Amino acid sequence: xxxxxxxxxxxxxxxxxxxxxxxxVALVLPGVAFAQTAKEQELxxxxxxxEAMVKQLAAQQQAQTAEAKAAPAPxxxxxAAPVAVPGGAPATAxxxxxxxxxxxxxxxxxxxxxxxxxxxxxxxxxxNDGDIPDGTVGRLFYVPKAIPVGAGNANExxxxxxxxxxxxxxxxxxxxxxxxxxxxxxxxxFDLFGGGSTAFxxxxxxxxxxxxxxxxxxxxxxxxxxxxxxxxFQDVAAMPDTVDFLGPTEGTVFVxxxxxxxxxxxxxxxxxxxxxxxxxxxxxxxxxxxxxxPMPDFTARYLTKGDWGHFGIAGLVRQLxxxxxxxxxxxxxxxxxxxxxxxxxxxxxxxxxxMITGGSGIGRYIGLALNNDAVLxxxxxxxxxxxxxGFVGWRHVFSPKLRGNLFYSRAEYDNETRLTGLGITKGAQxxxxxxxxxxxxxxxxxAELIWGQRELENGDRGDLNRLQxxxxxxx
Numbered sequence: 001x002x003x004x005x006x007x008x009x010x011x012x013x014x015x016x017x018x019x020x021x022x023x024x025v026a027l028v029l030p031g032v033a034f035a036q037t038a039k040e041q042e043l044x045x046x047x048x049x050x051e052a053m054v055k056q057l058a059a060q061q062q063a064q065t066a067e068a069k070a071a072p073a074p075x076x077x078x079x080a081a082p083v084a085v086p087g088g089a090p091a092t093a094x095x096x097x098x099x100x101x102x103x104x105x106x107x108x109x110x111x112x113x114x115x116x117x118x119x120x121x122x123x124x125x126x127x128n129d130g131d132i133p134d135g136t137v138g139r140l141f142y143v144p145k146a147i148p149v150g151a152g153n154a155n156e157x158x159x160x161x162x163x164x165x166x167x168x169x170x171x172x173x174x175x176x177x178x179x180x181x182x183x184x185x186x187x188x189x190f191d192l193f194g195g196g197s198t199a200f201x202x203x204x205x206x207x208x209x210x211x212x213x214x215x216x217x218x219x220x221x222x223x224x225x226x227x228x229x230x231x232x233f234q235d236v237a238a239m240p241d242t243v244d245f246l247g248p249t250e251g252t253v254f255v256x257x258x259x260x261x262x263x264x265x266x267x268x269x270x271x272x273x274x275x276x277x278x279x280x281x282x283x284x285x286x287x288x289x290x291x292x293x294p295m296p297d298f299t300a301r302y303l304t305k306g307d308w309g310h311f312g313i314a315g316l317v318r319q320l321x322x323x324x325x326x327x328x329x330x331x332x333x334x335x336x337x338x339x340x341x342x343x344x345x346x347x348x349x350x351x352x353x354x355m356i357t358g359g360s361g362i363g364r365y366i367g368l369a370l371n372n373d374a375v376l377x378x379x380x381x382x383x384x385x386x387x388x389x390g391f392v393g394w395r396h397v398f399s400p401k402l403r404g405n406l407f408y409s410r411a412e413y414d415n416e417t418r419l420t421g422l423g424i425t426k427g428a429q430x431x432x433x434x435x436x437x438x439x440x441x442x443x444x445x446x447a448e449l450i451w452g453q454r455e456l457e458n459g460d461r462g463d464l465n466r467l468q469x470x471x472x473x474x475x
Contacts, residue, residue: 107176107184116170117474121245122163129462131160135204140166140193141245142466144411144428145285145370147454149462166193166210167245182222187229189216193245215256223263231255232270232299233316233365235341238353240393240407243434243448244468248409250367250428251391253339253357266303271296276320277364278382279375284423287372293321293332309351311342320361320374322382329380335361335373349397353407356390363387367411370428375419386414404435415457422458429453434468442474 106112125132125139130148132138138146139162171189178184194213218227230236234253246254261270274297276290297318304311316337323330337359344352357366361384363373374382393407410429417424434448452464 106174107178110174110176113173113175114170115173115475116168117472118165118168119470119472120163120165121167121468121470122161123466123468124159124161125464125466126159127462127464129460131158134160140164142247142249142430142450142452142464142468143368144250144430144452144454145368145425147428147452147462147464149454149456150423150458150460164208164210166191168192169215171216183220185220187216187218187220187227189214191215225259225261225263228256228258231257231272231365232259232261232268232301233272233314233337233339235312235314235339235355237310238312238341238343238355240353240391240432241395241403241405241434241436242432243436243446243470244432244450246368247432248391248393248407248430250370250411250430251357251389251409252355252367253365254368255365268301268303270299272299273297274318274321275364276322276374277369277372278320278322279372279385279420279424281376281378281419282421283375284421285425287369291321291323291330293319295319307345309343309345312340314339314341316359316362316365318361320382320384322374322376322380324380327380331381333361333374333382333384335359335384337362337365351395353393353395354391356388358386358388360384360386363413367428370411371413371415371425375416377419383416383419385416385420388412401438402435404433406433407431417457420457422456424457426455426457428455444470444472444474446470446472 121140123139127148129150132146132148136146137143139160169189169191171187173188174186176184190212192210192212194211214228216227216229218225218229231253234255239252240247242248246252257273257275259270259272261268263269274292274295276292277287278290280286280288295318297316299314299316301312301314316335316339318335320333320335321330322332337357339355339357341355342353344354346352361373363369363371363385366387366389371387372385374384377383389409389411391407391409393405395403395405397403408429408431410427412427413425415424415426430450430452432448432450434446436444436446438444446469448468450464450466450468452466453461455461
């Protein structure tokens with residue numbers, strides 16, 4: 001026979017054998033106890049002992065139940081605390097994607113950046129004195145020396161449509177704060193223009209593939225810069241907001257080249273790669289790269305800026321060099337130039353941008369080498385070609401999504417026609433009007449009307465009319 005009792009938790013459980021035996025004695029054997037009166041006292045004593053054991057077990061069970069109720073509830077699992085991502089990224093409970101440096105060999109604490117834009121250019125071009133050859137740079141953007149003049153190809157006049165993504169661009173940067181407090185910066189920039197379409201890179205027939213082209217590659221340490229970038233003689237910040245790749249080409253200083261530059265406060269000085277381009281004797285539009293002399297090109301710039309805009313003035317001094325070993329001819333001369341440029345803010349929605357450059361023997365620095373630095377005389381000596389060039393532009397913001405630009409550009413050259421001939425460029429000019437719409441952040445839709453003209457020393461002129469459009473997404 002089994003005997004069960006209710007525990008304080010409401011569960012029924014079989015007690016230990018001594019208790020069961022005691023109850024059995026109390027319930028089943030009372031007759032025996034009465035019959036055997038001699039053992040009555042002994043049995044009663046044993047029953048009392050068993051009752052005491054039962055009370056003790058019950059007290060222990062109650063104490064265990066009370067202790068269980070007083071114990072705290074089990075802890076709820078908690079998500080890991082957010083961890084701040086190096087480089088200023090917001091804290092997040094998710095593990096960081098980058099758990100190790102992008103480049104294991106980089107300096108500790110280096111910040112890597114990447115950016116660029118995708119750009120589709122599409123244009124319709126019409127010229128009045130011949131056709132610009134297909135596949136040349138003059139079909140991709142406004143290059144004044146590519147405007148046909150006196151070609152006598154009236155049958156080739158007409159409208160040409162061109163499309164391409166050549167001017168899409170991307171760049172890499174690496175910035176490091178050194179323990180000394182100095183800053184170290186590296187920069188690389190590339191686009192797809194300049195590689196050209198060949199049998200190896202593609203053509204317009206099928207693949208339209210273009211080669212990667214280096215634009216800039218330099219390192220900076222405090223005020224020092226070493227590598228390839230824009231010439232210190234050029235003011236990039238003064239350039240108009242254009243749809244065309246360059247815009248006021250003939251009036252613009254535009255050179256990227258290797259250099260060593262030092263900047264301190266508003267002043268910057270550089271030594272830059274020398275290169276002389278000259279016109280042979282009676283060579284008209286011929287352009288020949290001369291010999292590099294022993295001296296680099298030297299520049300100096302002063303820049304001041306504020307809420308009103310900026311103003312800069314730059315100077316250039318260079319050595320022009322010519323050498324012809326077989327004819328035992330060589331000569332050199334000194335080129336020099338001054339450029340004034342800037343941007344002036346007129347209220348919150350308008351600004352004026354300008355540049356004027358003048359000098360002697362600085363042809364390759366202006367207008368994508370619209371004319372040359374010098375010309376050779378009959379004795380093989382260099383004669384500098386003087387130039388004055390510039391542009392002025394107005395920019396207006398109609399709304400946060402719409403802006404427009406109007407600008408005019410011009411260059412004039414003083415050629416010794418008895419040396420150059422009459423088929424050399426005397427001057428060029430252009431006018432531009434554009435609208436740029438930004439329907440989404442960093443996405444620009446632009447259209448620009450361009451009129452350009454190039455004039456030769458013999459009086460011949462060639463005109464260009466173009467509608468230039470683009471879709472450009474910056475990232």
